[in-house]
Amino acid sequence: MATKNNKVLGIIFPNMHDEAIPELTRIRTMASVPFGGRYRMIDFALSGLVAAGVENICVVPRTSYVSLMDHVGSGKEWDLARKRGGLKIFPPYGEAGTKATQGRQGALEAIADYIESTPCEHVILADCGIAHAVDYADVVEKHVESGADITMVYKKELLDETAKTDNVVLDVRNGKVCEMLINDVTEKICNCGMWVYVFKKELLVKAIHECEAKGLSEFERDVIQRNVGTLEIRGYEYTGYSRRITNLKSFFEANLDLINKESLAGLFKQYPIYTKVRDDAPVRYAIGSSVKNTVAGDGCFIEGSVEGSVLFRGVKVGKGATVKNCVLMQDAIVEDGAVVENVICDKAVRITAGQKLIGTATHPVYVEKRAKV
Amino acid sequence: MKECVAMLLAGGQGSRLYALTQSMAKPAVYFGGKYRIIDFPLSNCVNSGIDTVGVLTQYQPLELNEYLGNGQPWDLDRLYGGVHVLPPYQKATGSDWYKGTANAIYQNIKFIERYDPEYVLILSGDHIYKMDYAKMLEQHKAKEADITIAVLDVPKEEASRFGIMTCDEEGRIVKFTEKPKNPDSTLASMGIYIFTWEKLKKYLIEDENNPESENDFGKNIITSMLADKQRLYAYNFEGYWKDVGTIDSLWESNMDLLDPNVPFDVWDKEWKIYSRTLNSAPQYISDKAVVENSMISEGCEVEGTIDFSVLFQNVVIEEGATVKDSIIMPNTVVKKGACIEYAIIGEGCTIEEGAHIGERPEAVENAENWGIAVIGNNLSVCKNAKVGAKAMIYNDVKEEK
Numbered sequence: 001m002a003t004k005n006n007k008v009l010g011i012i013f014p015n016m017h018d019e020a021i022p023e024l025t026r027i028r029t030m031a032s033v034p035f036g037g038r039y040r041m042i043d044f045a046l047s048g049l050v051a052a053g054v055e056n057i058c059v060v061p062r063t064s065y066v067s068l069m070d071h072v073g074s075g076k077e078w079d080l081a082r083k084r085g086g087l088k089i090f091p092p093y094g095e096a097g098t099k100a101t102q103g104r105q106g107a108l109e110a111i112a113d114y115i116e117s118t119p120c121e122h123v124i125l126a127d128c129g130i131a132h133a134v135d136y137a138d139v140v141e142k143h144v145e146s147g148a149d150i151t152m153v154y155k156k157e158l159l160d161e162t163a164k165t166d167n168v169v170l171d172v173r174n175g176k177v178c179e180m181l182i183n184d185v186t187e188k189i190c191n192c193g194m195w196v197y198v199f200k201k202e203l204l205v206k207a208i209h210e211c212e213a214k215g216l217s218e219f220e221r222d223v224i225q226r227n228v229g230t231l232e233i234r235g236y237e238y239t240g241y242s243r244r245i246t247n248l249k250s251f252f253e254a255n256l257d258l259i260n261k262e263s264l265a266g267l268f269k270q271y272p273i274y275t276k277v278r279d280d281a282p283v284r285y286a287i288g289s290s291v292k293n294t295v296a297g298d299g300c301f302i303e304g305s306v307e308g309s310v311l312f313r314g315v316k317v318g319k320g321a322t323v324k325n326c327v328l329m330q331d332a333i334v335e336d337g338a339v340v341e342n343v344i345c346d347k348a349v350r351i352t353a354g355q356k357l358i359g360t361a362t363h364p365v366y367v368e369k370r371a372k373v
Numbered sequence: 374m375k376e377c378v379a380m381l382l383a384g385g386q387g388s389r390l391y392a393l394t395q396s397m398a399k400p401a402v403y404f405g406g407k408y409r410i411i412d413f414p415l416s417n418c419v420n421s422g423i424d425t426v427g428v429l430t431q432y433q434p435l436e437l438n439e440y441l442g443n444g445q446p447w448d449l450d451r452l453y454g455g456v457h458v459l460p461p462y463q464k465a466t467g468s469d470w471y472k473g474t475a476n477a478i479y480q481n482i483k484f485i486e487r488y489d490p491e492y493v494l495i496l497s498g499d500h501i502y503k504m505d506y507a508k509m510l511e512q513h514k515a516k517e518a519d520i521t522i523a524v525l526d527v528p529k530e531e532a533s534r535f536g537i538m539t540c541d542e543e544g545r546i547v548k549f550t551e552k553p554k555n556p557d558s559t560l561a562s563m564g565i566y567i568f569t570w571e572k573l574k575k576y577l578i579e580d581e582n583n584p585e586s587e588n589d590f591g592k593n594i595i596t597s598m599l600a601d602k603q604r605l606y607a608y609n610f611e612g613y614w615k616d617v618g619t620i621d622s623l624w625e626s627n628m629d630l631l632d633p634n635v636p637f638d639v640w641d642k643e644w645k646i647y648s649r650t651l652n653s654a655p656q657y658i659s660d661k662a663v664v665e666n667s668m669i670s671e672g673c674e675v676e677g678t679i680d681f682s683v684l685f686q687n688v689v690i691e692e693g694a695t696v697k698d699s700i701i702m703p704n705t706v707v708k709k710g711a712c713i714e715y716a717i718i719g720e721g722c723t724i725e726e727g728a729h730i731g732e733r734p735e736a737v738e739n740a741e742n743w744g745i746a747v748i749g750n751n752l753s754v755c756k757n758a759k760v761g762a763k764a765m766i767y768n769d770v771k772e773e774k
Contacts, residue, residue: 292658
């Protein structure tokens, strides 16, 4: 397992892909979108970096980061409350007349001095829009071995049209990236970028300053794409489990896909995925309850029937209530006799007794945080 | 300074838990799907506003030390105060094991005095209950007591198992009898004491200087305070309280969590029970699983049948396996077709295919031969093995040759 990777700095961008699911990111960042019964999307990036021995991690949010700050706190749940390195959050700051940081390039400009000051040799950049279990240690090892300037992680995937405004497709030959297309519409299986990059630190810092000086603002286009051919850019193929969140429907499906052992193992058994502890009791399956094909976080109290669903921590399902193909987030309550099917309930939603709320598998109904139905 | 410091006696071996306490002290024994026994008094302390706790360890302390760590899961990692593990130690003038409960506190007078407390709360690490010690302290102050003893009204027929307090009408204790044959009261001591520190210190020193003494709180300290006409008061506790010192009581107390008629609720958000949690994936219940009236923790994978049972973290129940009226501790795997009834299975065990552990009471002819079957920690039970009721298994169960 992980030895220390003192030479590596991790940088996480929580707000990239916020626009994919406006319903959920209206009040939070993509990084703090709840996922898989007890996690938030950032847990995968944080836990993956920690598993790779990276002990110096920056999180650079742009907006709506209250829930994110609350979730990551001091970083102690990821063992990142450290005197040397550890977790650092850089909220956007502006002086009069400056704009809040925009995109990866803007975020990197804001922390360029910090990056430069760390003793690391390599920098991993990661987003939170894909649930995956990339072995970052292996990526860095291959990056160092190959002597690459930049290494990009990709997966062979068929993207649907929901991903067409937010994707990177690579042409990789013998491990070398020969072409990089941004937001290319494709209808076949391609090498799709996973928003995980490893850079030599010096190169990254230089590129940030150059773009800043030239007023260039698109990281993928201006820092990477322009340099395909001149820099040594390598591809790293990831073949493990992943789910790309591109809209509410894919979020729904990605959650429900965890209801089988292989998916759970693919995402959670590669290395430990840490998250904020809530000290809930174990799940209570009461007399008269019936539960099949379900994934549940701690603290749930189930008296009714649940099938094919993902229940987050502290969900309550009352007597005679039916929950089918649903994603119910933290502390949602389905009261006695209520029926929900193909529904996504945000945190602390209450479905009152006897109510019926039914979506379809392709168009799940979304109920916003703290709403009472 | 701190107003009140808690001292938690956690050195007990728990010999009546046999295989379950082979390698850990009783307070470290698992309880209720994700907890250990010590989580209850520790969480009670924190929820009652007591942030300084000395944990006195002696028997098999390794597991407990590691579990408590810096106290962070209970919010007891403090700059001043917090949780401190206090094993017996060597002094310039020699060293001693803790000879008795009172002696254990006596040997840690210096620890207590670092906080200059007015009161000291003495707790033990073998009871399951939720209690607001702040209310007890309030009564202690209001009565200007020297010692307040928490008591529980027990059924008359059970009273002879406990230390029994006889009180006058204003709650002052006039008599204390350890396990009386013919009890004249039903108020049983819960082993929870609040002392005014000045008084306790005086009695601890006297007790230590008395070579006849067994250095025990109940037998010696309380008895001599009573003889000296000190102010001893009872604090009436109402609610769930269970000593889980035996296999039967440990099993029953776990099952109580599954009984809606028992007023003990670990889901109460106002009085959380904190514990050091492993980080596990959410639990998975397959389409072939049948789960009835049970409690299941994180990381479990259930594909078999679970009925009236408590599963701890990361337990795997394969397809066709049955678990009824049982407790299965963390990281245990129950393979296809195995059947577990009326049993406690320790952590990290492997129950191979077709094995049968425990029996239902009605399946055993002579009721005296029936009891909960127990498999110790980190053992394996071979394919198609049969482990009868009341068995206590310390070693792997291997195929007969």
